[in-house]
Amino acid sequence: DAGITQSPRHKVTETGTPVTLRCHQTENHRYMYWYRQDPGHGLRLIHYSYGVKDTDKGEVSDGYSVSRSKTEDFLLTLESATSSQTSVYFCAISELGTAGNTIYFGEGSWLTVV
Amino acid sequence: SQQGEEDPQALSIQEGENATMNCSYKTSINNLQWYRQNSGRGLVHLILIRSNEREKHSGRLRVTLDTSKKSSSLLITASRAADTASYFCFSSSNTGNQFYFGTGTSLTVIP
Numbered sequence: 116d117a118g119i120t121q122s123p124r125h126k127v128t129e130t131g132t133p134v135t136l137r138c139h140q141t142e143n144h145r146y147m148y149w150y151r152q153d154p155g156h157g158l159r160l161i162h163y164s165y166g167v168k169d170t171d172k173g174e175v176s177d178g179y180s181v182s183r184s185k186t187e188d189f190l191l192t193l194e195s196a197t198s199s200q201t202s203v204y205f206c207a208i209s210e211l212g213t214a215g216n217t218i219y220f221g222e223g224s225w226l227t228v229v
Numbered sequence: 230s231q232q233g234e235e236d237p238q239a240l241s242i243q244e245g246e247n248a249t250m251n252c253s254y255k256t257s258i259n260n261l262q263w264y265r266q267n268s269g270r271g272l273v274h275l276i277l278i279r280s281n282e283r284e285k286h287s288g289r290l291r292v293t294l295d296t297s298k299k300s301s302s303l304l305i306t307a308s309r310a311a312d313t314a315s316y317f318c319f320s321s322s323n324t325g326n327q328f329y330f331g332t333g334t335s336l337t338v339i340p
Contacts, residue, residue: 148328157332158272158317174329205271209328217262218319218328220271 117219118142121206127227134193136224138206140186146209147189148173148218149181151202158205164189165212196228234331235318241337248305250334252318253298261294261301264317266333272317275303310340 118141128134138147148163150173160173162181170181178200180192193200206221236251252261260279264272278285278294278301285292291304301320305312315333 150330155332158330160329207271207328216321217274217277218272219274222271223269 119221121221121224125225136191138189140208144208144210148207149191150205198228201228235334239335248308252301254320258320260321262319263303266315308338310338313338
């Protein structure tokens with residue numbers, strides 16, 4: 116299994132509070148991704164990173180920000196959590212991006228916003 | 230979007246039967262990959278087929294690719310209850326760094 120650790124694995128938070136999810140990898144892969152998974156929507160890309168301090172938006176980036184100050188860590192922040200952000204969040208990594216490469220997923224972080 | 234779209238959305242079969250699921254994509258691809266997700270877990274890579282390949286096998290998995298129809302199929306032979314999961318395809322082009330996935334096929338294998 117690829118060395119990907121997500122924390123926390125489960126969190127309940129109140130509307131309006133900030134939340135940070137952490138993804139830590141031990142594979143030294145260049146690319147890191149944050150997805151959310153919701154019933155009926157499948158996996159949707161929030162943000163991704165193609166290097167330290169290099170990030171870009173995915174298809175559902177509103178309300179989220181990311182940071183990558185080290186190769187191994189990719190943080191996802193919800194500045195002011197809303198109930199619509201209740202979801203399962205998956206971190207993923209890839210060595211060289213999409214062309215000919217596989218993507219490895221973490222075990223997920225369950226976030227409930229009440 | 231490079232998003233793959235899986236079909237059917239849900240499939241229920243008896244143990245021992247074969248399961249076939251399909252994937253369609255929109256643009257020219259470099260390769261196509263299939264992933265599996267067990268309930269409550271992350272996706273796991275199953276198999277990759279390149280655009281110049283038409284068929285590939287891995288254990289009980291058989292993947293076909295038809296680039297003229299922009300489609301792929303995943304066949305799981307002699308299914309087991311442990312094969313119960315959701316299956317996703319991903320089509321990769323020569324450019325871009327973003328992995329997009331469809332909503333998947335939910336497979337239930339009844340013991």
